[in-house]
Amino acid sequence: MYECDPTAQFDDNNLPDDLCDAIYQQTASCAYNGAIVWDVGGNDMVAFPEEAGYPMGGDFPIKYYMVQIHYHNPNQLSNRTDSSGIRLYIGKELRQYDLGYLTLGTISTPRALAIPPKVERFIIDSYCSATATMNFPEEGITIVSAFPHMHSHGRSVWTKLIRNKTALQYLFDTEEYDSNYQYENRLSQPIKLYRGDELATRCIYNTMNKDTITLGGERAEDEMCRHVMKYYPRVNNMYNCVMMNSPQIWNSMMNTSSSVYLHQKFILSLIDVYLDHLSMIPY
Numbered sequence: 001m002y003e004c005d006p007t008a009q010f011d012d013n014n015l016p017d018d019l020c021d022a023i024y025q026q027t028a029s030c031a032y033n034g035a036i037v038w039d040v041g042g043n044d045m046v047a048f049p050e051e052a053g054y055p056m057g058g059d060f061p062i063k064y065y066m067v068q069i070h071y072h073n074p075n076q077l078s079n080r081t082d083s084s085g086i087r088l089y090i091g092k093e094l095r096q097y098d099l100g101y102l103t104l105g106t107i108s109t110p111r112a113l114a115i116p117p118k119v120e121r122f123i124i125d126s127y128c129s130a131t132a133t134m135n136f137p138e139e140g141i142t143i144v145s146a147f148p149h150m151h152s153h154g155r156s157v158w159t160k161l162i163r164n165k166t167a168l169q170y171l172f173d174t175e176e177y178d179s180n181y182q183y184e185n186r187l188s189q190p191i192k193l194y195r196g197d198e199l200a201t202r203c204i205y206n207t208m209n210k211d212t213i214t215l216g217g218e219r220a221e222d223e224m225c226r227h228v229m230k231y232y233p234r235v236n237n238m239y240n241c242v243m244m245n246s247p248q249i250w251n252s253m254m255n256t257s258s259s260v261y262l263h264q265k266f267i268l269s270l271i272d273v274y275l276d277h278l279s280m281i282p283y
Contacts, residue, residue, distance in 0.1 A: 001086055004030035004064035020066060030066035033239040034101045036086055037147050037228055041181035049144050049190075052097035052232040056090065060098075061236075072220040100234030102141075104128055104159055104201045105225040105242055106216065112244035113216030113223050115153065117207050124225050128199035128241035135238050140194040146172030147184045147228040151221075153205045153214060154179060159227045161191065162198040171199070171229065184230070193231075199241065201227050 008029040020027050035054065048054065056062075067086060106112035106126050115122050148157040158173040172185055193199075203225035207214055214223050226242075 001034070001036040002030050002066045002068060003033040003035045003062045004066060005032075006061040006063070008064055010064060027066055030064065031068070034103065034228065035062075035065055036088075037101070037149075037184070038086070039149060039182035040179065041183070043184055046184055048095075048099060049232075051095060052099045052144070053091060053095040054088075055098040055234065056088070070218065070220075074220075097232035098234035099144075099230060099232050100238065102229045102231055102238065103240045103242060104199055104227045104229065105157075105203065107242050107244045108216050108218055108222070108224045108226070109244065110215040110217065111247070112242075113214070113225060115205050115207055115214040115223060117210040117212055117214070119205070119207050121155075122205045122207065124203045124205070126201045126203075126225065126243040128201075130196045130198050132241050133193065133197045133199070134195050135235060136193060136195045136197075137233065137235060138195065140192050141231045141233065141235065143171055143187065143191045143193060143229050143231050145184050145186045145230040147182070147230070148172070148174045148177060149182060149224055149226040149228065150177060150179060150203055150205070151223050152179050153207050153210070153223055154203060154225075155206050156204040157202065157225070157227060159199055159201045159229075161193065162200060163194070163196075167200075172227070201225070 004027070008026070010023065010026060016022055069082070069084065071082070073080070104126065106124065113124060115124075146159070150157060154177050156175055156177050158175075159171040161168045161171055169191070171191055172187070174185075205214070205223065214221075216223055216225075218224070
């Protein structure tokens with residue numbers, strides 16, 4: 001479930017009850033900041049820590065939300081139905097802190113991920129720099145859970161905390177990742193992050209069963225590298241600290257005229273819009 005940008009405007013008297021196809025263009029501002037994250041094999045119910053909760057209503061600036069569900073139907077079957085959805089339980093008492101989500105890793109486009117075939121262990125590294133974490137409040141933030149996300153070729157993902165040029169600890173380490181079992185992992189002990197900290201995220205892939213290159217994207221046959229951290233107190237306009245290659249570097253590495261990249265032009269046309277909505281991205 002995504003938050004729509006606070007500036008998003010919709011006709012409250014003409015909102016769809018289910019599919020958003022009729023207002024698809026208007027929902028462009030509703031696809032960047034996660035509010036609730038779930039994936040295959042995940043938790044049926046997620047409880048927030050007693051001291052923090054996800055804010056809704058009141059003075060909270062987010063008014064609209066969009067639920068996005070991805071379906072994988074390679075055989076184009078038509079006799080399938082789905083009744084899945086999200087239910088939020090609103091508490092009667094305000095908790096001490098508002099929760100937020102911080103996504104680490106890479107953006108999900110070919111310009112961030114290009115994984116060769118027939119490789120047993122291919123590594124993608126990304127960094128959230130000390131400059132980026134200066135957006136943290138002076139008292140720091142507290143990480144309470146981690147949600148790693150890759151697709152079927154992902155084998156391992158971790159994020160390390162680096163402070164004063166020294167690697168201190170893992171925020172979370174998924175040594176054996178399986179895309180069929182994607183859980184939100186509540187940390188046994190919350191971890192404090194402060195201004196000037198650096199975060200290193202590594203995703204490892206195995207493409208021994210593929211004969212073609214695997215690109216970044218949201219389709220099942222594409223790949224992703226994301227590590228979503230739930231934290232408090234929530235910081236306004238701090239949602240992502242992700243990396244990608246510059247257009248010049250990407251084009252120098254790839255043969256963009258090859259048919260395998262035909263969908264690249266469409267995806268790259270969205271990148272400028274994407275960047276307009278992110279306020280904390282190290283390149």
